[in-house]
Amino acid sequence: MLYxxxxxxxxxxxxxxxxxxxxxxxVFVLAVxxxxxxxxxxxxxxxxxxxxxxxxxxxxxxxxxxxxLVGYCGQVSLGTGGFxxxxxxxxxxxxxxxxxxxxxxxxxxxxxxxxxAVGILFGIPSLRIKGFYLAVATLASQxxxxxLFARVKWLTNYTPSGSVAVGNLSVFGWxxxxxxxRYLLILGLxxxxxLVAKNLVRGHIGRSWMAIRDMDIAAEIIGFRPLxxxxxxxxxxxxxxxVAGAMWAFLRLGAWEPLAFDINRSFQIxxxxxxxxxxxxxxxxxxxxxxxxxxxxxxQLPGWFGIxxxxxxxxxxxxxxxxxxxxxxxxxxxxxxxxxxxxxxxxLRLWPFPH
Amino acid sequence: MTxxxxxxxxxxxxxxxxxxxxxxxxxxxxxxxxxIYRTGAYxxxxxxxxNGVADYYALVNERxxxxxxxxxxxxxxxxxxxxxxxxxxxxxxxxxxxxxxxYVNPLSTGITFALTEKAPIDKIPVISMGYGRSESRxxxxxxxxxxxxxxxxxxxxxxxxxxxxxxxxxxxxKGKKIVLVYHDSPYGKEPIALLEQRAKxxxxxxxxxxxxxxxxxQKATWLxxxxxxxxxxxxWGWGVMNSTSIKEAAAVGFPRDKMFGVWWSGAEPDVRPAExxxxxxxxxxxxxxxGQFGVHADLKKFxxxxxxxxxxxxxxxxxxxxxxxxxxxxxxxxIRKAQTKFGKxxxxxxxxxxxxxxxxLSAARLKELGxxxxxxxxxxxxxxxxxxxxxxxxxxxxxKWVVVSxxxxxxxxxxxxxxxxxxxxxxxEKKLTVRDxxxxx
Numbered sequence: 001m002l003y004x005x006x007x008x009x010x011x012x013x014x015x016x017x018x019x020x021x022x023x024x025x026x027v028f029v030l031a032v033x034x035x036x037x038x039x040x041x042x043x044x045x046x047x048x049x050x051x052x053x054x055x056x057x058x059x060x061x062x063x064x065x066x067x068x069l070v071g072y073c074g075q076v077s078l079g080t081g082g083f084x085x086x087x088x089x090x091x092x093x094x095x096x097x098x099x100x101x102x103x104x105x106x107x108x109x110x111x112x113x114x115x116x117a118v119g120i121l122f123g124i125p126s127l128r129i130k131g132f133y134l135a136v137a138t139l140a141s142q143x144x145x146x147x148l149f150a151r152v153k154w155l156t157n158y159t160p161s162g163s164v165a166v167g168n169l170s171v172f173g174w175x176x177x178x179x180x181x182r183y184l185l186i187l188g189l190x191x192x193x194x195l196v197a198k199n200l201v202r203g204h205i206g207r208s209w210m211a212i213r214d215m216d217i218a219a220e221i222i223g224f225r226p227l228x229x230x231x232x233x234x235x236x237x238x239x240x241x242x243v244a245g246a247m248w249a250f251l252r253l254g255a256w257e258p259l260a261f262d263i264n265r266s267f268q269i270x271x272x273x274x275x276x277x278x279x280x281x282x283x284x285x286x287x288x289x290x291x292x293x294x295x296x297x298x299x300q301l302p303g304w305f306g307i308x309x310x311x312x313x314x315x316x317x318x319x320x321x322x323x324x325x326x327x328x329x330x331x332x333x334x335x336x337x338x339x340x341x342x343x344x345x346x347x348l349r350l351w352p353f354p355h
Numbered sequence: 356m357t358x359x360x361x362x363x364x365x366x367x368x369x370x371x372x373x374x375x376x377x378x379x380x381x382x383x384x385x386x387x388x389x390x391i392y393r394t395g396a397y398x399x400x401x402x403x404x405x406n407g408v409a410d411y412y413a414l415v416n417e418r419x420x421x422x423x424x425x426x427x428x429x430x431x432x433x434x435x436x437x438x439x440x441x442x443x444x445x446x447x448x449x450x451x452x453x454x455x456x457x458y459v460n461p462l463s464t465g466i467t468f469a470l471t472e473k474a475p476i477d478k479i480p481v482i483s484m485g486y487g488r489s490e491s492r493x494x495x496x497x498x499x500x501x502x503x504x505x506x507x508x509x510x511x512x513x514x515x516x517x518x519x520x521x522x523x524x525x526x527x528x529k530g531k532k533i534v535l536v537y538h539d540s541p542y543g544k545e546p547i548a549l550l551e552q553r554a555k556x557x558x559x560x561x562x563x564x565x566x567x568x569x570x571x572x573q574k575a576t577w578l579x580x581x582x583x584x585x586x587x588x589x590x591w592g593w594g595v596m597n598s599t600s601i602k603e604a605a606a607v608g609f610p611r612d613k614m615f616g617v618w619w620s621g622a623e624p625d626v627r628p629a630e631x632x633x634x635x636x637x638x639x640x641x642x643x644x645x646g647q648f649g650v651h652a653d654l655k656k657f658x659x660x661x662x663x664x665x666x667x668x669x670x671x672x673x674x675x676x677x678x679x680x681x682x683x684x685x686x687x688x689x690i691r692k693a694q695t696k697f698g699k700x701x702x703x704x705x706x707x708x709x710x711x712x713x714x715x716l717s718a719a720r721l722k723e724l725g726x727x728x729x730x731x732x733x734x735x736x737x738x739x740x741x742x743x744x745x746x747x748x749x750x751x752x753x754x755k756w757v758v759v760s761x762x763x764x765x766x767x768x769x770x771x772x773x774x775x776x777x778x779x780x781x782x783x784e785k786k787l788t789v790r791d792x793x794x795x796x
Binding site: 160168256 | 402
């Protein structure tokens with residue numbers, strides 16, 4: 001009833017080709033954006049910013065990046081953590097060695113560009129190797145990059161422990177100090193990046209990726225060059241992941257070591273993409289929300305209800321319930337949370353008179 | 356009323372009641388957060404430590420009715436030794452209680468690094484007892500960090516002094532081969548700077564060999580050690596990595612008595628899994644060792660006889676349990692010191708920071724607290740946030756830890772210039788204003 005598009009006529013091509021052709025979707029997305037930008041800063045506590053919203057947004061961006069590669073182009077990658085590390089350390093070195101560039105947006109973009117370059121380099125084998133074999137090749141990139149940042153001391157500015165720290169951050173003269181500043185900066189960048197990603201995947205570039213994903217030989221026959229298509233996917237994907245890595249390091253951690261971007265990070269983001277939904281930008285957000293927030297929620301839930309239990313039991317319960325939930329969602333909807341959302345929308349269109 | 360409604364109503368009443376109850380008693384409580392780990396790859400070492408900390412706070416509440424009447428409110432949060440989870444725990448707990456967290460013990464060098472950036476903003480001191488960044492002992496730059504009892508540079512220096520003594524002097528180290536097997540994280544990398552400096556001074560070859568988290572795969576490292584045949588192996592491991600190293604050393608036949616662990620590689624869970632293979636293995640001591648002292652009698656009387664202890668009685672007195680006690684005691688005494696200036700009420704992190712910086716535990720006071728034989732007197736000052744740099748070396752005889760050395764003092768002639776240089780570099784990078792310690796009272 002509420003979600004019915006009867007009476008919404010598209011009389012121009014522009015109207016038909018909008019990102020959200022349905023009025024209700026437009027209103028909903030606009031409302032969420034307005035709430036995120038205006039309402040959240042009015043009531044959010046530092047804890048909500050630093051531990052819930054900031055990690056959620058940054059990892060959503062990383063998941064979007066990986067989703068472009070895995071979900072849209074069909075190239076499995078286990079090197080996400082490594083590419084995030086490239087973004088983080090490239091940004092760090094620019095910030096450290098060129099103090100004139102005291103603008104986080106420039107620093108992050110540099111991190112993204114360097115990650116894209118490294119992504120292209122490690123994407124080259126994708127022309128020859130496919131599927132699980134490619135996954136193993138990208139796994140090698142993860143370990144190589146881990147090793148690189150742990151061993152090449154120049155990259156970490158010769159700190160004895162390999163842990164680097166940043167401070168005194170600003171964007172176009174705006175000092176980034178409080179959690180609210182960091183949140184707004186991240187939110188702005190993530191919204192912008194999502195818009196770019198959305199337009200990429202629904203344009204001809206995205207279609208070429210999907211053609212390669214669905215059947216690479218057929219795509220080649222109808223005129224897509226596999227090397228170029230795959231490498232653009234690697235480049236765009238790594239760019240987003242690199243920016244996410246730089247934001248994770250600068251705005252989430254503040255001080256970090258290569259361990260922050262180890263193989264577990266790669267798996268974490270791959271799981272976000274799989275649970276959220278392959279080939280869906282909304283899925284990237286849902287997956288990130290699930291993987292980031294659910295463990296924290298499970299860990300705190302008993303406390304909110306006044307149930308006292310030992311810390312060890314609490315942690316073990318968190319692992320077990322979280323694991324069970326992953327299994328549950330994958331059984332109920334193997335195509336991910338985004339697919340559940342789409343099904344709900346289909347049902348809503350007919351509600352309350354389903355036929 | 357349906358069942359669901361009844362459950363919801365019941366839950367909300369319970370929650371509201373709990374909130375009221377805690378608000379009523381929260382007036383005179385000092386909140387202390389506990390970032391610990393009872394799960395994950397480091398749990399075998401994290402659990403006894405966490406038990407020691409929890410028991411000491413409980414003892415202070417039971418025996419003395421709190422710190423001068425201010426009850427300790429202690430809440431644990433399981434970090435699993437992961438930096439991001441640790442920061443989440445810290446953010447979750449930092450504002451609890453009437454005055455927020457008194458101080459925080461990150462119990463992980465990685466978390467310490469992350470919290471070092473947050474401490475000056477939140478005004479909550481970081482006590483990293485026997486770990487953390489070594490240059491943070493310079494209180495003029497690291498106002499909020501307190502690596503009490505010893506840093507990794509002190510630990511490495513004490514081990515090198517012990518080796519030199521066995522060899523017959525520091526000049527006898529020339530030409531020796533020394534390998535460091537370390538956990539590939541900020542923790543494991545900390546001693547490298549000091550060992551490189553010592554290698555330069557005395558002419559021994561120093562080779563660092565990293566082991567990746569969690570450290571159960573070390574075959575390649577120990578194969579290299581078998582080929583290189585170093586004279587000594589230093590071990591900077593934690594959790595399962597320690598016992599794995601000792602087992603691998605036994606497997607390649609490296610003499611265990613030429614193997615020296617840091618104080619985080621010298622507890623019962625590290626050597627027991629290796630069984631006979633661990634016999635002869637050495638480790639540095641963060642002053643205290645295993646065994647029961649004055650405070651343990653109180654623990655038995657006030658907690659364990661009433662069934663309130665968090666560990667099993669057999670485990671009370673193990674190395675890491677005792678370290679938990681020491682850690683909690685230093686925190687409690689700092690709060691007590693701060694109370695002399697700010698009054699006998701719950702204090703803020705900023706007030707407790709003053710207490711830690713002016714902490715002065717004499718031998719008599721330590722005896723009173725029941726820590727005689729575990730600790731040497733310590734005095735923290737603005738320029739020295741470590742308090743003391745003394746340590747000993749212990750050896751596993753197959754059944755228990757035996758102290759095999761006298762007290763060493765790490766050599767400040769070597770350490771001080773390194774600390775100053777590293778702290779200066781940090782201050783310049785972060786554009787910090789450095790305090791003038793000569794003007795502090």
